[in-house]
Amino acid sequence: MDVLLNRIFFPTSFNELFSVWNQNPSAQPYAGGTVLLWKQSKTIIDLPPVIICLDNMQELQNITRTEHYLEIGSMVKLNKIIKLGKIVPEVLCDCIENIGGVQLRNVATIGGNICCTARLLDIPAPLVALDAQYEFRGAQSSRWVSAVRFHSEEDIDTLEKKEILTRIRLPLNRWDYSMYKKFFSEDIYDHKTVTFLAKAQKNILSDIKIVCKGDTIVRNKNAEGILIGCHLPLYRKTAADFVENWKEFLANNEEIDEFSKYEIINCIEINVYNLTE
Ligand SMILES: Cc1cc2nc3c(=O)[nH]c(=O)nc-3n(C[C@H](O)[C@H](O)[C@H](O)COP(=O)(O)OP(=O)(O)OC[C@H]3O[C@@H](n4cnc5c(N)ncnc54)[C@H](O)[C@@H]3O)c2cc1C
Missing domain, CATH: 3.30.465.10 (Uridine Diphospho-n-acetylenolpyruvylglucosamine Reductase; domain 3)
Structure with a gap:
């Protein structure tokens, strides 16, 4: 044969x-x-x-x-x-x-x-x-x-x-603040990540991008809108509103497990508070 x-x-x-x-x-x-x-x-x-x-x-x-x-x-x-x-x-x-x-x-x-x-x-x-x-x-x-x-x-x-x-x-854009964080998982195909980029012009936040990876790409443009145009350093209240918006946004996402949501929010919170007074 x-x-x-x-x-x-x-x-x-x-x-x-x-x-x-x-x-x-x-x-x-x-x-x-x-x-x-x-x-x-x-x-x-x-x-x-x-x-x-x-x-x-x-x-x-x-x-x-x-x-x-x-x-x-x-x-x-x-x-x-x-x-x-x-x-x-x-x-x-x-x-x-x-x-x-x-x-x-x-x-x-x-x-x-x-x-x-x-x-x-x-x-x-x-x-x-x-x-x-x-x-x-x-x-x-x-x-x-x-x-x-x-x-x-x-x-x-x-x-x-x-x-x-x-x-x-x-x-080749210049980003004033950039951070990448990976949350390792046993399954190599299941790592979660957060990419955080921010750019300022004359102390005004002109662009911010936060892109998370779960099973799909996750981006919350609504929350980014809260920060664009704000003066740097940010007020703590503005940062808190931003984090709250992310929490509500992720609460509706069924593709990311609760622990990963907690890790992602924590990471976003640390980074946005780095932009406050
Ligand atoms: C031990 C181990 C650990 C790994 N850890 C990670 C990790 O931490 N993070 C992660 O992201 N990945 C990880 N990977 C997955 C993966 O190996 C890599 O991410 C790698 O970049 C895949 O590239 P490759 O060239 O080997 O792809 P290939 O295996 O050659 O191709 C992958 C797929 O893409 C298609 N393809 C390839 N090139 C093209 C092209 N030019 N146009 C159209 N289709 C194309 C192929 O047909 C195939 O379907 C890991 C893999 C192993 C074995």
Whole structure:
């Protein structure tokens, strides 16, 4: 009896990639493979029958910087991003440093973290806070999608359109206050995180973004509205109203357990009180 063998393709150009994908519609893109190989301890690993390995796609490895943006190719390894140094927004760097160990980060890519459809991983939340954009390429087209839209439910099927994430564009904004906190869980897919960013102009809070990661991305724009336009340092009463708003907001969220809600509120409270007198 014939044994059905796995087939692995190594395209070097988009033409090759999409031609292979056309001929093998069930093929799965493979970046670092750490999600696909997770928890496989058998001698012979279980892989999707057809794989399109992105390793030889040079264009996906590029890192470029302009006056306003940093662009990172989807196949750039996590450790390489950390090594870029100060140009990388602090919250993104902190997030990546808290993903697995050095060995994992030498293999895992930023694109694989964003495109893991099984579960929401850690990198998308800081990217949403940083107003990142993703470029997707299909056989005939390319388009930019904002991180916030991509990770919202309405765009969850994006990857079923046979598109490849090619690069991530990060605006190089200056944030006066930035903080990333991760609450570890035994299940690597269940970590909760908080990204807190604030910006001031002439002592007036001009922008604030607080993005939490539970099973989905959680952002409370109503609460942010309470603080935007306020003088710094904030009045303690304003900070208290802000925290109260968050408590009410999270009380209605059934996807986050009570203990995680407590951790998230605590973290937000500490950080907003850091902006008071
Ligand atoms: C021990 C261990 C610990 C981990 N800890 C964490 C953690 O703390 N936090 C966390 O967030 N994650 C964690 N992970 C999960 C994951 O390994 C990494 O987050 C990693 O970044 C995934 O990248 P990859 O390149 O290995 O993805 P892959 O496994 O290659 O791909 C993941 C998915 O994305 C798709 N894909 C990949 N690249 C593209 C692309 N360019 N375009 C379209 N689709 C694409 C693939 O088809 C696949 O479905 C952990 C994994 C392990 C094994």
